[in-house]
Amino acid sequence: MKKIINRLTVIGSGAMGSQIAMVSALAGIDVYLRDISEESLRKAEESLNGHMKKRILKGKLSSQEVEEAFSRLHFVTSLEEALNDTEFVIEAIVENLEVKRQLFSEVDKLVSEDVIIATNSSTIVSSKLADATKRPHKVCNLHFFNPVLVMELVEVVKGLHTSNETAATAVEFVKQINKTPILLKKEISGFVANRILGALIDEAIYLLENDVATVEEIDLACKKALNHPIGPFALLDLTGIDVNYYIRQILYEETGDESKKPQRIIKEKYFNGEYGRKTGKGFYTYS
Known part of the structure; x- marks a missing residue:
């Protein structure tokens, strides 16, 4: 049975994280974009507004579609608020293993046991993060490409620790946000693309x-x-x-x-x- 994600958390409001949040909001999902910096969140919102205005001018989106998407997109600094009742988490912070492990450990304690915690990293495989949690079977890589608003492909990477159910749910989530998934059956540095x-x-x-x-x-x-x-x-x-x-x-x-x-x-x-x-x-x- 396909699992529909209604509430998503994206952690890290840089170019990748903010655009992952935007495409998800455009797909009808309630999204909480979290960053420790108010300034980073302000810049992310400003950047997304600019991108959306261009799409409206080009006729790719209507003003109503953009307005509705922004109403579903919440910019927050509180990790607890971002994770409250979430159904899926995507980490898109700095490419630093220890910082990511610390975050995964914190997230693990704050979300229900059925929630998937995915990393957007293309260089750090999820097996290096999974044991920072008590749910290694719920951890995988979900690698988007820059710029996320344009690029269609997402690589779902299944480590030895990742359950088949987690991989299948991640693949379905990618389809839900109107992207094209490929599933890597094993971890390999750099993935496919x-x-x-x-x-x-x-x-x-x-x-x-x-x-x-x-x-x-x-x-x-x-x-x-x-x-x-x-x-x-x-x-x-x-x-x-x-x-x-x-x-x-x-x-x-x-x-x-x-x-x-x-x-x-x-x-x-x-x-x-x-x-x-x-x-x-x-x-x-x-x-």
């Missing part, structure tokens, strides 16, 4: 560092020959060169494999504070 993308980006950086072609030419090849909507360097600028740096550092620390370390050009950009769009400069310059 990012493993394939990572190989592409690694090769693009190799070609650049070895002076085979320019940033613009490599991006153009991916767009015009492979039919990708955006080139790998433009994508790095969009998602954040700092994020790529952190992910590669984590992979290196986990594996000890020197090839997983951030590449020379990534390190240069990172230490120069050139993270991409968010800083106005990365592989490209932005006004």
Whole structure:
């Protein structure tokens, strides 16, 4: 029997968390978006308002649909308030294992025993978080892609600790919010999409560092020959060169494999504070 989620908690109001909350509210779910910072919540609401206004102008959504979605979206700092009577929890906070484990432990104590606690992380598998709770069978990865309002795919990752029922409920939830799920039957670093993308980006950086072609030419090849909507360097600028740096550092620390370390050009950009769009400069310059 399909379980319909009526009340959702999203913890972390950054770009990922706020947009996960918005797509869920648009799908008719009562959503509590929680962050420890009032300022972060204010910025999240402001950003979402901007995104929704653009969709109204483009005719993708009506003013009434947006108004109703915002009426279902609650911005709160209290963890207890966010979790009260919740049916499903999605964590989208900083990519720090100890901080996540602490949060999972706190959430576990405050929600009923049938509630699933999912992490949006693409780098920290849920088996590293599950034992911080008394419900490891109710813990999984639910990996959305940036920007969540646009990207359709969600990866549901089933660890050895995750029950079949939890995985099935997570898959149904993804469908409920009008996204497309794929179910990974086992944990693997980077999951599916990012493993394939990572190989592409690694090769693009190799070609650049070895002076085979320019940033613009490599991006153009991916767009015009492979039919990708955006080139790998433009994508790095969009998602954040700092994020790529952190992910590669984590992979290196986990594996000890020197090839997983951030590449020379990534390190240069990172230490120069050139993270991409968010800083106005990365592989490209932005006004």
